[in-house]
Amino acid sequence: MAASRGAKIGIVLVVLAVVLVGVLFVADRIAASTARDRIADETRKQLAANSVTYAAGPAVKIAGFPFLTQVLAGEYEKITIGLTRPQIENVQLEALTVDAKSVKADARDLMNGTGEVVAGEVTGRATMTWDNVRKLLEFTNLPQGVDPSAVDVKVVNNKIELRIPVQYQGFKVTIIANGNMVVEAGKVRLKLESVTTDQGNLPKFVNDLIQANKSRLQVSVKLPGLPYNLVINSAETTDSGLLVIASAKNVLLTGQ
Template sequence: MSEVYGSARPRRRWGRRLLVTFLVLLIIVAVVLAVADRFAASYAEREISDRVAQQVADQKATAEQPDVTVEGIPFLTQVAAGKYREIKIVVRNFSGPVEKNQTIKMPELDIRAKDVTAPLDTLRTGNGDIVAGSVTGAGTIDYANLADLIPQQGLKLSERDGKLIAEAPIKALNQTWDVSGAATIEVKGGVVRVRFAEVTADGLPNVPVVNALVDSYVRNLALDLKVPALPLGLQVTKVEARPEGLVVTTAARNVPLNSGGL
């Protein structure tokens, strides 16, 4: 009996070694795949970043190198399926030209491309289309920058109860009056139209000369703002006055990412 038991023990030890070896190899393979997955994702993110940066430059705008993140793990399974959940693109310190040598500045332009279709064969051969089903973006124009675009001395812009408020001094009858007014904001054909009304001032006399000055003040505040060309063909869809500034919401659909769209 001792001989039988003696021959069984080495086999059990060998089985344990084989299991440990298998587990170690499995861990190594998992680590290699994880590293390969992140390497592939990083490569794709750099490529997209470079293309967005080039498009910003082509539009005569400036910005920092875009930060790109391909959402979803693992990345390689998305490559194999030819579908990507979301690509996040953050463009910081965007500055684009508008009329009269003026610029619009956005500290951060946050872009999301969703439902991206990129067949594996297209990636391999370069033939075919890579398309984002939807692209959205949001950026903020601070009020100091916006005030610079309006020819009114001493103008200060702010938000109150969700409305854009303008305040500025005007002189009449050898006095200076602080007047203020609320604006309506709408988007038409990619142009942001800002129109002020309800201009008031405490103690402002109701006389023709003063009324004429107020009317001139209101006319000078009118602004048709054409937002500069944005990456990925984004178009302005909505503008809102918020405490931090004028928030511009943009969108585009069925955007080609391997041709003119990117």
């Protein structure tokens, strides 16, 4: 009889434990959802204030489980904000992803939609197609007779290749410039490594023109200012387009 009663008590305790875990899990997910909604709303406001449009988003993810332990500590592992096809300063991006780490916020402020949410470190990744990169190219010291809009851009053997049609004194030739994307003072430019043509034997005056401009030709990408005052650190090239990586510290995610 006593054994039977003990078994029943054990079952009741197990059931209560399961119910308690379930309640805590639901409460944890509700709290996480509320926080995501708050950050998404703040992001929409900031983007609208800066005339940034987008096809979808902002999609907000909060890393780490359980969430409530992060709330109690007032510090969050990582918050990711994603935008699909954002347009910034009339420049079309394919995607923009922002990862915020060491995020601090008062628990009550976060849940009530008040106060500040501050990230100690933010990293952004922006991608765009070569068609859109082409529109942002800025040339300095182009040879005479070059139409910048006619310049073709693609990736060949992991190098950026520019094909620049030139008309000079009735002669037509395509200059082929190869190099890598580099970042200097937060700006993306093409560091040229070689400049040739699509033809072999050229008239001397054409060769002279190419040689005279070979070391002077400069190409940069006029990128828009990124949200959260992100500063560009590096640029990577793919067959489909350009990937820009940027970062910032001590960023205010809400109330900007």
